[in-house]
Amino acid sequence: MKLYRTLTLLISLFIAFSVTDAYRSQTIAAPAPKGTGGSAPQGKIILYTSVPQNIVDRLQTDYKAKFPSVTLEVFRAGSSEVEAKMAAEKQAGNIQADLVWVAEPSTYEDFKNQGILLKLVPTEANLLPSEMKDKDGYYFAGRLINMVVAFNIKANPKPGAWKDLLNPVYKGKLGFPTPVSSGAAEASVRTLADTPGFGWDYFKQFRANGGKQIKNNSAVQEQLSTGELLVGVLLDFMIRDAKSKGSPVDYVWPAEGAVFIPSPIAVIKTSKNPEAAKAFVDYLLSKEGQNSMVKLGNFIPVRPDVTGPAGTPSLGQIKRLTTDWRVVREKRQDTKDQFEAIFTK
């Protein structure tokens, strides 16, 4: 008897399961895309992104209000997970995403290199500064992120430059997100290594000063908040976000210049609904879209005609180091090897 009871349980679970799934599919099912030029976009598009959850949630709502006949589905994960998922999908057949929006341009150079991106001309592309778009027209910055020097308010004196990470007063309480899995960190390491006056020596000295590699940006943010780290390298929007919520942290635009990272969005070549996908890119690059990014995510807008978060410099005022995204891509293995050699010896 017990066996039958268990079997009944199993079957009911199974039914519950199918019903839930059917329900879910129904709520998000939408008619097949037409995609004829001129008519309003419709159908379904899928976005793969590493942009924080609350921001994508809001963009999703806003986009829905503007394009009620388009269903936008979002898969949000870390940049690494997004990239791994896309690679497996490509290997197995087709990338399922219509749009991809992850950390930094060198990854998009990889994407371009492997021929998975669609060339496009967003409506307001002309309003973007040239550094915010791929010269071949494959990707466009949907947000701007910067690697800056962040600190716990207990840090005394306050740091003001990259070189301050070598100051012995912070000894042992310094963190740099590891470049082996974070794209923004990889770009920063490469940029500093290639900047005159820094080079790999900078990292050797950082290590000698008790500097640590940290799992990712959010871990640096947490450890700065608790005071476990006094000074760390972090993305500007994350530290602004923590500060605005009340965590005892702050940041400076390093005197030598920040690492300036346009964080691109692109349409996937195999997209079955490129019209709707392009409409999303247009929306994101529009004044309205960028205003949302400022309000929700504390991001500095990618276009000069939108005002940034309080207390941030305008686009033209940001002092930056030179990052060559092709070099970041080409020297990827070297960056990893050199960094590993410095930190594990």
Add this chain to the structure above:
Amino acid sequence: MLNRISLAVVILGSSVLLLGIFVVYPMSTMIIQSFIYNSKFSLQNYLLALRQPGNLIALRHTLEISLGSVVGSTILGTLAAWIVARTDLPGRSILRTAFVFPFLIPPFVGALAWRQLLGPVGYLSKAYQAFIGVDSVPWSIYGVGGIIFVMTMHSYPLVYITALGGLERMNPELEEAAQSSGAKIFRVMRDVTLPLMAPTILAGAVLVFTTEIANFGIPAVLGYSENYFVLTTKIYQAVAKSFASPNALSTAAALSMVLAIIAAAGIITQRLILRGREYAVLSGKSMQPNLVRLGSHKSWILPSAWALVFIASIAPVLSILITSLIRAYGLPPTLDNLTLQNFAQVLFMNAAARRGIVNSLILAATSATLIAFLGALIAYILVRTKLPGRDLLDFFAAMPYAVPGTVVALAMILAWLKPLPLTRIVLYNTIWILLIAYVARYLTFGVRSTTGSLRQIHPSLEEAARICGANWLQSFRDVMLPLITPGLFAGWFLVFMPCLRELTVSILLWSAGRETVGVMVFNLQESGHITLCAALAMMMLAVLVAANMITRRITGGRLGY
């Protein structure tokens, strides 16, 4: 006679078929992937992987932390199970639940909690410094020691649960005989109980071993700052830049195969230890085991048991709770800084998190039930039949658990992205792919926990049923099933709990509308919202505890802890 054989063949055959679909097929895509280098079949991925000194160091680290935590977990888990099942210690029913608790906490959340407790500015570290009057602590939560400690705290319940199942249905006559011949309780435990329990304890130990070689969350949180990398962190690094090299997936697959082989070595070691010994301690007679009277030993066993509960269960949960209540991370936990805002935000503003909780509950219950049945049948094949190639079955059942969840997810994508043969049905981006992946991932729990119990059942019982004219199904249902039920139940819960908080497999397989709660917890942390992450993690823990209590109530205490 024909009927008897064909039934067995049909039922056991279909379980092998299911294993083939759920596990062997997707895992094979990964094995094949590990041999593809620049689109050609080659051993190059393995050669390159082994030629990198960093990988060899990572391999050593993996063995170091997994063996370290196996030793710790086995000792703690066995003692805890013995106290709960076989002694008259007061408050055992509370301890019974409390000992399982750490297993409910997702590893990466546990690691974050321990960093908050024992890290350089952790609550306990600060308390210690204030108490002793120094400004440093004589320990480090980072690196090998910290990782082994957190892993042990996290995984001793695996040994505890499997050993508890075995102890509770052990024939107490042998113990009683020893005790009445004048042996002291610890002598009885050492010379009688422990040797008899060896199969179930070892089954738990092997589970811990496979869990920890494949663990990513703990070494990721606690390893980087000490430059302490293990194979799973290396695999993650390989897939993190999947488009940078045409062989990124292959490299990850090859490194994962190394882990699978290590896991197989663990299982073989277990076999060798148990080989040629008799463990059939169940003979079918009814029994009401007498409890071991602890007497004066209570005075130190009782506080030690509660110390374990406090350290492993209460302290990390309190630390997560504080984070979930704090207005902004990094502020001191004073009254002014406490708020329920984080809970409100997660609960009311995040529809995906709510959906995630429901989805995870359904997925966990379904996977656990499927695995209980499938695992029992496969365990039966392994223990009671002479099917050729059954060791390979065992290997495949264990493999998805021995490699990082991310790799299982990648294998599932490779296997199920295309429509099923001859149909237009696509499993990918449905909840079914999560179910299949969970069943594959945790099948080994069902197999392990039931093989342990099956080994303890003497074949004579089944033979007796057959002689009396029962067919295979009848004897399995009426004789074997009731005897292995405690093992099945233990297995059910062993699957249910980690599925409910599953992260590493789901993270690549969820899709809009099919979120899981573990993924939502991780996404909040990864987005830099640690307080919200803690609030959702607390809610997930509440769901897990509630699920446990409800299950316990419904089943009259036979299921759940």
